[in-house]
Amino acid sequence: MFVEIVTTGSELLLGEIINDNSRFLSEELNKLGYFVIYHTTVGDNPQRMEEVLQTAISRADIIITTGGLGPTQGDMTKEIAAKVLHLPMEYHPELEEQIRRWFCHRHRSMSPNNERQAMAAKGAYIFTNEAGTAPGMAIHQNGKLIVHLPGPPREMRWMYEHRLKPYLLENFGSQGCIKSLILKVYDMGESDMEQAVMDLVKGQSNPTLALYAKPGYVELRITARAATEEAAAALLRPMEYQLQQRLHRSVIAYNKETMAEVLGRTLLSARRTVSCAESCTGGLLGSYITDVPGSSAYFLGSAVTYCDTVKHHILGVSTDTLEQFSAVSEQTAGEMARGSRSLYHADIAISTTGIAGPEGGTEEKPVGLVYTGIDGPWGMKVYKDIYVGDRPEVKRRAAIRAMYYAVVYLLENKE
Secondary structure, eight states: OEEEEEEEOHHHHTTSSOOOHHHHHHHHHHHTTOEEEEEEEEOSOHHHHHHHHHHHHHHOSEEEEESOOSSSTTOOHHHHHHHHTTOOEEEOHHHHHHHHHHHHHTTOOOOGGGGGGGEEETTOEEEOOSSSSOOEEEEEETTEEEEEEOSSHHHHHHHIIIIIHHHHHHHTOOOOEEEEEEEEESSSOHHHHHHHHHHHHHTOSSSEEEEEEETTEEEEEEEEEESSHHHHHHHHHHHHHHHHHHHGGGEEEETTOOHHHHHHHHHHHHTOOEEEEESTTTTHHHHHHHTSTTGGGTEEEEEEOOSHHHHHHHHOOOHHHHHHHOSSSHHHHHHHHHHHHHHHTOSEEEEEEEOOSSSOOOSSSOTTEEEEEEEETTEEEEEEEEOOSOHHHHHHHHHHHHHHHHHHHHHHTOO
């Protein structure tokens, strides 16, 4: 069955909030084998919303809206949908009572405008909401299904899992399974990657293979469709094996794995510990590493040595090195890593020093220049990169790349 997801709210179009609802619903519906063919976002404008819903009904079997079910006059999704379907709105006293109980349990008084949330199109199947005040609903008409879900992501996810998903399975059953596997490649550009796998892309049928350029890496997405999840997974494995053979250790991360998670499992597998010495990343590297639960098993600490004096006194970077080569140099990065490893008694250490910008760059050392040092039992390695972006982006990319270099260091010396 073909599905169109319609997210409503001018705040989405203004960029004030991230539209995560479409991504979540697409992922979940694909697991059930439903084809999501369109994502549409429309602001709080009655005429445009009506046009969007009419278009969606003309080209999809199931239309799922999120947002516009609140108590204010700007929340108009269900009213506009009822108009498009030529259905009157009806008041449901039991819904008002449920909403009152929700407020009562939180020791809050219900505003009169919340009574609007007890209105629904005639004949709608009501989805009660235990995560918020806005009920959802489903309307069948002329072979089409229109579903309204709340806009707040927490409420929407709860209602999908506890109301819409069981409803779809009961009324339409599973449509099979669409399963994807994502491989993240960090040391090949998109053009080189395309050359390496173009024959597989051209010869695809089921599974399919697609390439996506991401900041700092290329994503390979393998997607298979089958009757069951197990059958879909079996279709993915041969393609994954071919890619692994061609790309060898270029494939570092899978699916939603972060580089911090990859570093953590690699350290645990190697039974090694890590420490950091940070300048331009300002503690971000250590923060990423400790975002992973259980990181205390391998992470010993990070010294944020932002000024030269601290680099010298805490990490032992020599004043000669700092004077001759400056703080942003291959030599300083190496000595910072060595100093961190000694300070924390770690198996390997990672250092970052660079120019995050927006000022401070020169022709010889531009903004975005970062040196990353890796020191360990198998010697020292220092990498030079120039990152594009504003200050937060340079810091982010430098920290992620530093973890990647540590993973490569461990894999290249795997015992």
